[in-house]
Amino acid sequence: MSNVLRIALVDPNDKSREALKAMLVSMDTIWLEADCSRYEFFPDVIETTAPDVGVISLDSDPDQAIALVSRMAAEAPSTAILAASESADGQLILRTMRAGAREFLTLPAVGEELDAALARVSQQKFGSAESGGRSCEIYAIAGATGGVGTTSAAVNLGCVLASDPQNSVALLDLDLALGDADVFLDSIPDYTLADVVQNVSRLDIQLLKRSLTKHSSGLYLLPRPVELQDALTITEDSIRKVIGLLKASFTHLIIDLSKTYSPIDMAAVESATKVVLVTQLDLPCLRNVVRLMMSFEEIDDLSAKVEIVVNRAGLDSGQISLKKAKETLGREIFSLLPNDYRTMVEVRNNGVPLITQAPKAAITLAIRDLATRLQGKANAAEAAGEPGSEEAIAGESKWKKFWPGAKA
Template sequence: MSNVLRIALVDPNDASRNQLKGMLVGMDTVWLEADCSRYEFYPDVVEQTNPDAGVIALDANPDKAIELIQRLSTSAPETSLLAVSESTDGHLILRTIRAGAKEFLTLPLTKEELSSTLDRISQQKFGANEGGSRPCEVIAVAGATGGVGTTSAAVNLGCVLAADPQNSVALVDLDLALGDADVFLDSIPDYTLADVVQNIARLDIQLLKRSLTKHSSGLYLLPRPVELHDTESINGDSIRKVIGLLKASFTHLVLDLSKTYSQVDIAAMQCASRIILVTQLDLPCLRNVVRLMMSFEEMDNLQDKVEIIVNRAGLDSGQISLKKAKETLGREIFALLPNDYRTMVEVRNNGVPLIIQAPKAAITQSIRDLAAKLDSKTHAPAEEKEAAEKPVTNKWKKFWPGAAKA
């Protein structure tokens, strides 16, 4: 798991408390463990949750808040206390610091100021990190059509990433009706995505982890709902919240999308840092890639996140050449996954990932190479990223009827 700073907040003022909650929930490396509206209840909250940091708003009653800080600095010394107030009075600031607060922040507060302060607290708690805090890499895996191997790519990529002891990886099955990531891992989960969505307001880190099923590879799975009617509670907003919670708990999050490109899928792609678009070298798939890329241009530049992966490369016949495909799409192919039908059938039917079932197979090595390439591109220097992201002159418009006339 990432070095997540667990926070408990107290503020009797509803407006400022909600504003602070919104800022904290939006941070990748922060988990809001609890929020409280009464100073007198806050010591019990701290005792029960044992947070890394406590955020205490002073303005409702400065004297009572400072007494609370003084009490907690003795009873919970492992919790770093941060005071927030609209006041800039020097005497108040001095009293607060003397009471035991590590930081004093002035409202209204910017996200940058809060983030900088929490980074300092995190370094004190977890030690300095040469690369800074490690954000969660969210990888959405989508398909150009059904049956191209999206789920097998998502599951096996997740297992390869999870094999690295420095990573903590979760896979979310967003094919709400027909998803089968649990079958690929031979798992019978106790909880599903529907359970998490329905209880999202009450979740903490421990409950969230218990809601996931851990595979022997180290990969955590959050499967699709069991009953079709359970999908009704899942929408774009709820998926954004689930992803936000998971980002605070894992270094990598793999999202296995459906083939419908629903609002849930679009929300997931918008939250993702990378989108893997799985295709094959045939006419229907390439036409769909063109359609999707044209649509992604109009969706907050989703196309900038997309990497095209060719699955089942090397089929004996019937495939369009890789050169022709690249010319048609007007961009490079990010990775090739070789055709190995026999191995993949065994993997799916046995419910065992490639790294366990066939660790030396070419398809397994290709998945390892894909994971390494994704990681290297994520951590590439800024100038290399800029060069890599320079647009390629697109020739695909001639491939789509009517587009060249527009």
């Protein structure tokens, strides 16, 4: 993902302002922070929102607009100014660039020209992909079945990531009926996902953060709706918008999925950088992992994003061996979370994360290791040259050979 540019726009002409807004909000790498219809109000907008880019349309009053360009270039040097006009007059362009505009865009804007201009601004602001600003990592936490510990993994992973002052981390609870991430954090949120969805078209980044519940660990929480019927207001499109807004606001987004793999869950999965598939070492779980991976292979690039994490490893009562599990799955296990029932019951009942309740426990160290690995190489198993990565089997999905009744 490219760095997301936060933009504020001023244009007294309603028609051209709405047209430019429509183009901006359609771009994945743009978040429209604010729009304004009066030149004289724009300095206050810039001071309040501190956007990456200020777009100033010149045509309503070129002299006043160019004076505004000069003022903003002096007073808000961290905000790149992009001037826009229907005129391609050389003198106007020269005056505007001398006043401090970084780019000049001819209206009506063509998508490719706008994209190229903003890409140059992004390059100037963030630098190259190798040395520039950070993009948002999105980790979707999925379960092979109910009760395998996805919420505990999501909450504690989020708290570990948030403990790093260089990170800003949000947790989105997508178990719309029975989610309990708020219970794990002992939080009573003022707002829920239903509230944010209802107002998503009017939200800016500051208002969004005020709608989230901030935990003492630094983790921001957006919980599931309180009333069951409120879940009906949440759609695939609204979830994509919420994720886009969160992506523009945080360095890391953790999404705790439901176990239904609904269209809403799948919209979140497709947006993820990584899909952490949590399982246990028993036959129903491993069978479901195979089944899920068969389905994921039908979606472009999805199976390559999946990392399998075994929870409650070391529970001796009837567990399938790790070696047998690897043979069944046909790929390596990305991470192991040890069984520590007593500690996990304490943190759940107390509403305190592992890094606070039991910072030196083996399960806490394993969560820290999981966070480190997720932020490391794109695919740890492949990078290490381990077997069972992506090769096909006899021209068919490698997962089919493990499924009863499927032809090998």
